[in-house]
Amino acid sequence: MPGKPTLTDWRISIVAAIACTAALLFCIETSAQSMPKEVATRTEIYAIPSLTISDQQFLTGDANGKQVNVAGEFRIAQGAGRLPVIVLMHGSSGVGAGMDPWVRHFNAMGISTFVIDGFSGRGLTAVGPNQALLGRLNFIVDIYRSLEILAKHPRVDPDRIVLMGFSRGGQATLYASLDRFHKLWNKSGAQFAAYIPFYPDCSTSYATDTQIAARPVRIFHGTPDDYNPVASCKAYLARLQDAKRDVALTEYPDSAHGFDAGLLGLNTVAVSANAQTARSCTLKEGDGGVLMNDATKAPFSYKDACIELNPHVGGNPATAKEAQKAVSDFLQALLKLG
Numbered sequence: 001m002p003g004k005p006t007l008t009d010w011r012i013s014i015v016a017a018i019a020c021t022a023a024l025l026f027c028i029e030t031s032a033q034s035m036p037k038e039v040a041t042r043t044e045i046y047a048i049p050s051l052t053i054s055d056q057q058f059l060t061g062d063a064n065g066k067q068v069n070v071a072g073e074f075r076i077a078q079g080a081g082r083l084p085v086i087v088l089m090h091g092s093s094g095v096g097a098g099m100d101p102w103v104r105h106f107n108a109m110g111i112s113t114f115v116i117d118g119f120s121g122r123g124l125t126a127v128g129p130n131q132a133l134l135g136r137l138n139f140i141v142d143i144y145r146s147l148e149i150l151a152k153h154p155r156v157d158p159d160r161i162v163l164m165g166f167s168r169g170g171q172a173t174l175y176a177s178l179d180r181f182h183k184l185w186n187k188s189g190a191q192f193a194a195y196i197p198f199y200p201d202c203s204t205s206y207a208t209d210t211q212i213a214a215r216p217v218r219i220f221h222g223t224p225d226d227y228n229p230v231a232s233c234k235a236y237l238a239r240l241q242d243a244k245r246d247v248a249l250t251e252y253p254d255s256a257h258g259f260d261a262g263l264l265g266l267n268t269v270a271v272s273a274n275a276q277t278a279r280s281c282t283l284k285e286g287d288g289g290v291l292m293n294d295a296t297k298a299p300f301s302y303k304d305a306c307i308e309l310n311p312h313v314g315g316n317p318a319t320a321k322e323a324q325k326a327v328s329d330f331l332q333a334l335l336k337l338g
Helices: 007-034 055-060 099-108 138-151 168-175 179-185 230-242 259-264 317-334
Strands: 042-052 066-076 083-089 112-117 156-166 194-198 217-222 247-252 269-271 283-285 291-293 312-314
Touching: 042 138, 055 138, 055 291, 066 138, 083 099, 083 138, 083 168, 099 112, 099 259, 099 317, 112 138, 138 156, 138 168, 138 179, 156 168, 156 317, 168 194, 168 217, 194 317, 217 230, 217 317, 230 247, 247 317, 259 312, 259 317
Parallel strands: 083 112, 083 156, 156 194, 194 217, 217 247
Antiparallel strands: 042 066, 066 112, 269 312, 283 291
């Protein structure tokens, strides 16, 4: 039978264990160093306390809505200390495959990403065929609540948080810049460093909507977009420029709604069957925060005659890459990336 372990045996075992642990840590560190840049070092999932409210409640600051928890996926990019973050807001179809190329691209730049899911916590998967399922402005509440979480995070530089959104999320991104909305709903004490809306709906005029945060707004849109026509964005852009705001529009003459799906290699344009579009509507905020149909002078509804169906969506790989580079160059300078 083996004898009783001696003191020397125990010392040898401890030394061996320390050596194995050191080797394991070295392997982990080496593995992390050799990871592709687009791979995040850590992923955190957050429940974001938010509200489901009507547009009128939003516009009047009435918080007596339904308490909900929406979700946020925080991917921390490779790098030390406090990092810049891009908050990403999806469109009417929820968080889809098209979000991933952006996340990986930003992570590869050393920018962390926070993807908001404004649907699952509300029991929704999509609102394209029935936009009335969720008020047009709810996403802005979700966005500000996410900012509140990020501004306190030890791995986030609160002065370098940028907001970017697509379609309905692009609309939320655009209007989240309004000073008035910040005063009503943003309790984070922080401010976004920039706003990057992709193909937003700009058809609504809100009270004091030329008074936006003193931060750059960069809109990316397609000329043939018949879901959210670029014409209304040009009109709003002109008003903002007259007010001396830092805004710019990049327009792609051959790109349909959702053109950045080209980052997935998609190069076809098709009808989004039964999807509702307000492309023929002009909306204005009326008294008491009521959204009015400017043509009928009556409160707006998704049953109005101006609501149409079957807009087109589709990717364009060439302009998707072009837009991605434009966004990257903008962020490189704005965030002072090394």
